[in-house]
Amino acid sequence: MTSAQTGVEPGRCLFVSDVHLDTVAGAAEAQFLALLRTEAPRVEALYILGDLFESWVGDDTPAHPAVIEALAALSASGVGCFVLHGNRDFLLGSGFAERTGCHLLPDPVVREFGGERVLLTHGDALCTDDHAYQELRTTVRDPAWQRRFLALPLATRELLANEARAGSRAHTSRTRPTIMDVNPGAVEAAFRATGARRIIHGHTHRPAVHDTQIDGRPAQRMVLGAWYEQGSCLSYEAGRYHLRALPR
Ligand code: MN
Numbered sequence: 189m190t191s192a193q194t195g196v197e198p199g200r201c202l203f204v205s206d207v208h209l210d211t212v213a214g215a216a217e218a219q220f221l222a223l224l225r226t227e228a229p230r231v232e233a234l235y236i237l238g239d240l241f242e243s244w245v246g247d248d249t250p251a252h253p254a255v256i257e258a259l260a261a262l263s264a265s266g267v268g269c270f271v272l273h274g275n276r277d278f279l280l281g282s283g284f285a286e287r288t289g290c291h292l293l294p295d296p297v298v299r300e301f302g303g304e305r306v307l308l309t310h311g312d313a314l315c316t317d318d319h320a321y322q323e324l325r326t327t328v329r330d331p332a333w334q335r336r337f338l339a340l341p342l343a344t345r346e347l348l349a350n351e352a353r354a355g356s357r358a359h360t361s362r363t364r365p366t367i368m369d370v371n372p373g374a375v376e377a378a379f380r381a382t383g384a385r386r387i388i389h390g391h392t393h394r395p396a397v398h399d400t401q402i403d404g405r406p407a408q409r410m411v412l413g414a415w416y417e418q419g420s421c422l423s424y425e426a427g428r429y430h431l432r433a434l435p436r
Pocket residue numbers: 206238239274275276310312390391392
């Protein structure tokens with residue numbers, strides 16, 4: 189079948205991040221499911237740059253059946269679905285990938301769009317001023333820690349995840365906002381290490397397009413917003429990017 193017959197527009201991509209879906213289905217879930225039904229089937233690839241879920245305690249969780257089903261339908265229809273881990277859903281694993289047809293990508297990862305190398309990352313690793321968070325990140329990304337956690341009964345993991353979320357809220361409320369934004373030096377280092385001139389990330393919940401210079405050459409950092417009050421997405425088509433809010 190040609191792309192005209194399937195309705196897929198070649199090269200068109202959609203990026204979202206920080207949908208933060210809760211186990212109790214709410215407005216964000218309804219809006220995200222609508223995006224998966226309407227706009228997402230018309231693109232070649234959907235990139236979810238982390239924190240799709242507010243928490244993920246293991247692939248054996250029965251949570252979010254509608255989202256799992258919708259992602260599976262989208263993948264089955266031929267749309268490439270790519271997922272990065274966020275700081276909330278860093279335990280998404282091969283079971284999730286099998287159930288949804290999504291491909292888990294490492295963070296950071298460089299992909300090509302229209303022949304341009306673009307660095308995709310959740311963004312938390314760039315927030316190097318938040319030392320307490322970076323220490324926690326090192327702990328929970330350790331494979332041995334993850335194996336021990338995943339060996340606990342599901343109910344225990346859910347309890348611990350709720351405690352971690354309360355701890356995270358407390359940390360966020362007492363930490364200065366600038367500390368929780370990306371560190372300019374970390375951003376520059378990421379540009380230089382990869383040779384990319386465009387970074388797309390989420391996590392900071394500060395949707396914006398930042399023009400910058402790296403070694404005298406123009407570069408751009410595109411930040412996706414969170415889905416707490418409204419949706420946020422970035423679309424790519426024929427060399428152009430468009431960041432937009434999705435009102436509810
Ligand atoms: Mn995040």
